[in-house]
Amino acid sequence: MKHQELLTQMTLEEKAAILSGKTVWQTREVERLGIPAIFLSDGPHGIRKQAGTGDHLGLNASLPATCFPTAATIANSWNEELGEEIGRALGEEAASQRVNVLLGPGLNIKRSPLCGRNFEYFSEDPYLAGKMAASYIRGIQSQGIYACPKHFAVNSQELRRMAMNAVIDERTLREIYLTGFEIAVKEGNARSIMTSYNEINGVYANENKHLLHDILRKEWGFDGFVVTDWGASNDHAKGIAAGSNLEMPAPGLDSARELLKAIDEGNLTVGELDRCVDELLDAVLTLNKNMEGKPKYFNEKAHHDLARKAALESAVLLKNEDKILPLRSKTKVAIVGDFAVRPRYQGAGSSMVNPTFVESIEKVADQYDLQVIGVNEGYRRSGEKDEAMKKATLDLVINAEVVLYFFGLDEISESEGLDRTHMRIPQNQIELLEAIVQVNPNVVGIISAGSSVEMPWHYSLKAILHGYLNGQAGAGAILDILTGKVNPSGRLNETYPVKHEDTPAFRHYPSTERNSEYRESIFVGYRYYDTSKVRVQYPFGYGLSYTTFDYSDLEINEKEVKFTLTNSGTADGAEVAQLYVGLPNGKVFRPAKELKGFKKVFLRACESIRISIPFDDKTFRYWNVKTNQWEIEGGEYELMVGACVADIRLVGTIHRDGTTDDFPYSKKQMPLYYSGLIQKVEDGEFACLLGYSPASGKWSGDLDINDAICQMYYAKSPVARMIYNRLTAMKKKSEDRGKPDLNILFIYNMPFRAIAKMTGGAVSMDMVRGMVKVVNGHFFKGIKQIVAGYFTNSRLNRAYEKKLKGK
Numbered sequence: 101m102k103h104q105e106l107l108t109q110m111t112l113e114e115k116a117a118i119l120s121g122k123t124v125w126q127t128r129e130v131e132r133l134g135i136p137a138i139f140l141s142d143g144p145h146g147i148r149k150q151a152g153t154g155d156h157l158g159l160n161a162s163l164p165a166t167c168f169p170t171a172a173t174i175a176n177s178w179n180e181e182l183g184e185e186i187g188r189a190l191g192e193e194a195a196s197q198r199v200n201v202l203l204g205p206g207l208n209i210k211r212s213p214l215c216g217r218n219f220e221y222f223s224e225d226p227y228l229a230g231k232m233a234a235s236y237i238r239g240i241q242s243q244g245i246y247a248c249p250k251h252f253a254v255n256s257q258e259l260r261r262m263a264m265n266a267v268i269d270e271r272t273l274r275e276i277y278l279t280g281f282e283i284a285v286k287e288g289n290a291r292s293i294m295t296s297y298n299e300i301n302g303v304y305a306n307e308n309k310h311l312l313h314d315i316l317r318k319e320w321g322f323d324g325f326v327v328t329d330w331g332a333s334n335d336h337a338k339g340i341a342a343g344s345n346l347e348m349p350a351p352g353l354d355s356a357r358e359l360l361k362a363i364d365e366g367n368l369t370v371g372e373l374d375r376c377v378d379e380l381l382d383a384v385l386t387l388n389k390n391m392e393g394k395p396k397y398f399n400e401k402a403h404h405d406l407a408r409k410a411a412l413e414s415a416v417l418l419k420n421e422d423k424i425l426p427l428r429s430k431t432k433v434a435i436v437g438d439f440a441v442r443p444r445y446q447g448a449g450s451s452m453v454n455p456t457f458v459e460s461i462e463k464v465a466d467q468y469d470l471q472v473i474g475v476n477e478g479y480r481r482s483g484e485k486d487e488a489m490k491k492a493t494l495d496l497v498i499n500a501e502v503v504l505y506f507f508g509l510d511e512i513s514e515s516e517g518l519d520r521t522h523m524r525i526p527q528n529q530i531e532l533l534e535a536i537v538q539v540n541p542n543v544v545g546i547i548s549a550g551s552s553v554e555m556p557w558h559y560s561l562k563a564i565l566h567g568y569l570n571g572q573a574g575a576g577a578i579l580d581i582l583t584g585k586v587n588p589s590g591r592l593n594e595t596y597p598v599k600h601e602d603t604p605a606f607r608h609y610p611s612t613e614r615n616s617e618y619r620e621s622i623f624v625g626y627r628y629y630d631t632s633k634v635r636v637q638y639p640f641g642y643g644l645s646y647t648t649f650d651y652s653d654l655e656i657n658e659k660e661v662k663f664t665l666t667n668s669g670t671a672d673g674a675e676v677a678q679l680y681v682g683l684p685n686g687k688v689f690r691p692a693k694e695l696k697g698f699k700k701v702f703l704r705a706c707e708s709i710r711i712s713i714p715f716d717d718k719t720f721r722y723w724n725v726k727t728n729q730w731e732i733e734g735g736e737y738e739l740m741v742g743a744c745v746a747d748i749r750l751v752g753t754i755h756r757d758g759t760t761d762d763f764p765y766s767k768k769q770m771p772l773y774y775s776g777l778i779q780k781v782e783d784g785e786f787a788c789l790l791g792y793s794p795a796s797g798k799w800s801g802d803l804d805i806n807d808a809i810c811q812m813y814y815a816k817s818p819v820a821r822m823i824y825n826r827l828t829a830m831k832k833k834s835e836d837r838g839k840p841d842l843n844i845l846f847i848y849n850m851p852f853r854a855i856a857k858m859t860g861g862a863v864s865m866d867m868v869r870g871m872v873k874v875v876n877g878h879f880f881k882g883i884k885q886i887v888a889g890y891f892t893n894s895r896l897n898r899a900y901e902k903k904l905k906g907k
């Protein structure tokens with residue numbers, strides 16, 4: 101072990117205690133031995149260090165920091181260098197605020213557009229997500245700070261996120277949900293990683309040996325430390341045995357006692373505990389050393405400018421009829437929409453940054469060569485109709501040459517702890533748009549939303565510029581693009597389906613019971629739409645430019661594809677060339693196309709460049725569930741180069757020899773998987789995919805400590821049902837107000853055990869068991885256990901504290 105000398109000096113109590121947090125954000129120090137603490141903070145697109153009272157949901161104010169565009173936005177840039185630059189800035193800001201570990205980036209796969217946290221994640225495609233995450237990680241870690249990619253793994257829904265079991269086959273797990281993390285670990289060299297709340301095939305991510313030991317540490321060679329999501333620890337001893345290191349936030353000393361008990365009872369060895377402490381010590385000592393001499397400030401202006409550059413590269417031009425954009429000099433514009441005045445530039449929850457400065461369209465518009473004839477909020481963000489506002493807007497737009505209409509999703513639609521129930525933009529915004537078009541057809545729509553939306557109204561708009569959630573400097577970036585100062589170069593990181601019903605997991609998302617069945621398998625996002633020929637609104641990888649690009653002269657050799665890219669238009673601009681691979685009529689079912697490489701290049705008008713996209717270990721592989729390893733199927737592969745998944749410009753083939761003849765599936769038994777039409781996979785075919793029939797996962801009987809608070813709906817105790825009703829009413833009230841109440845959402849979705857894990861030692865697991873007895877109708881038995889547990893817990897806490905102080 102690396103820190104054997106320190107380990108020898110530490111008592112068993114100290115070792116057990118150091119493996120869980122002391123406060124919401126800090127680990128425990130061991131003063132006697134000079135072992136310091138480390139500070140962990142969100143988040144993915146800006147530092148959220150709470151200087152005062154800590155809470156993990158972003159409720160209390162944090163120190164000002166640059167709010168960069170969210171991951172979903174930056175993923176549209178397809179620019180790894182940009183990701184690294186943002187990472188460096190994040191690392192620098194973290195260091196200036198004495199944050200050692202930055203809790204991000206988030207790279208869960210966008211299984212369904214409804215997931216409330218999609219705005220925090222990069223893509224529906226693991227290759228793009230992994231490459232972008234790795235670039236952030238390299239940047240962050242270049243500053244001596246550890247990045248912490250999250251949430252490992254298969255954390256695709258917010259509803260009951262802590263009481264949810266992902267039922268998924270090994271191939272889908274590997275190819276879709278783990279490949280991004282694999283790239284983040286191997287190419288980004290992530291030094292820490294956060295386990296997710298959910299179970300995977302019946303085992304909590306944080307206790308999952310297959311995930312943490314076999315795959316993460318053994319296969320990928322990860323040698324950093326693993327931290328739980330806040331409150332994600334179920335059984336700390338099982339977590340440690342599986343390869344996790346640190347339980348967060350502050351469970352008090354109950355979790356440490358669990359470890360000592362597990363050692364006493366032979367369920368955990370001292371060797372396992374030591375290994376785990378050693379890995380954490382390594383991080384603690386390295387991180388503290390790295391922090392020495394770091395400046396306590398950062399260049400706010402330079403980072404604001406970087407946030408703008410990032411927003412510029414990430415906005416996606418979806419439509420541009422009659423070349424209405426870029427706007428000509430001195431165009432008479434009417435600016436309409438609440439979002440132009442109060443921008444939505446980030447989502448709600450633990451990722452929420454307190455920005456150093458926020459631009460709004462209203463405030464920066466006069467810096468451009470436009471004649472702004474008026475700015476009008478137009479509609480109420482809360483969704484209520486307002487005829488007076490509508491009339492004022494129509495009176496304004498009638499006199500404009502072009503109307504700039506700012507609209508999008510409201511706060512409640514994109515939040516941690518809450519999934520959307522539909523993909524629509526609030527109706528009052530659309531009604532106003534339709535009324536505007538009646539008096540002035542020259543409308544350019546600018547969307548603020550961190551994930552995909554239905555666009556039945558797209559006909560009404562001449563142009564659509566999608567800004568996503570573009571950070572504190574987003575407004576200037578949007579105007580730079582609208583006026584042609586900058587040529588748009590963002591390409592969609594996700595598909596825009598025509599309607600929610602078309603999405604691959606439509607029938608199974610979100611799960612209504614504990615089990616969430618991943619029946620769509622590997623057919624996530626474009627892998628489904630493209631293979632099954634389902635018409636979409638805007639395909640994966642899509643985005644327009646003010647110029648055009650030609651692809652020519654494809655050359656394929658053993659190592660790469662090469663081709664020439666020419667800017668054939670009149671404006672300078674950047675293109676994202678994408679490489680997709682397919683194997684028509686393969687023995688193993690697979691998507692028609694899979695992204696295997698990309699390159700973003702800037703070209704002056706008329707300029708050409710020869711591009712090479714090299715193959716890597718992922719280009720031809722698939723996970724074979726029979727041989728239980730990555731294999732290559734022999735055959736003639738199609739290599740497709742294009743501007744998006746639906747716009748392939750060059751096609752060639754290459755032969756690959758197979759690595760095995762042991763194929764796992766039968767076409768006869770799995771017709772839907774072989775056709776890609778996976779929306780209606782029935783039990784039998786899903787069982788073939790899994791290799792077993794999954795248990796129903798339907799809840800029955802008494803509630804237990806791992807059931808979610810919102811399941812008190814089933815409680816036998818009338819008091820518990822009353823509490824459930826009260827919570828539900830409070831949740832609804834906040835939804836109606838349009839502002840997520842994160843506290844309520846967290847409590848609603850959390851399991852009973854989290855009461856012990858999140859209360860800094862005030863409540864023990866034994867007391868929680870008592871509470872659950874009360875909920876199940878055993879009032880007196882439960883109360884007795886709570887009271888007795890309270891006294892025992894206080895006594896044991898005091899005794900443990902004494903030992904830690906060496907008394």
Ligand code: BGC
Nearest residue numbers: 142156157203250329330450
């Ligand atoms: C979120 C994490 C976050 C943590 C700390 C959790 O609720 O899922 O993404 O890092 O809180 O704020």
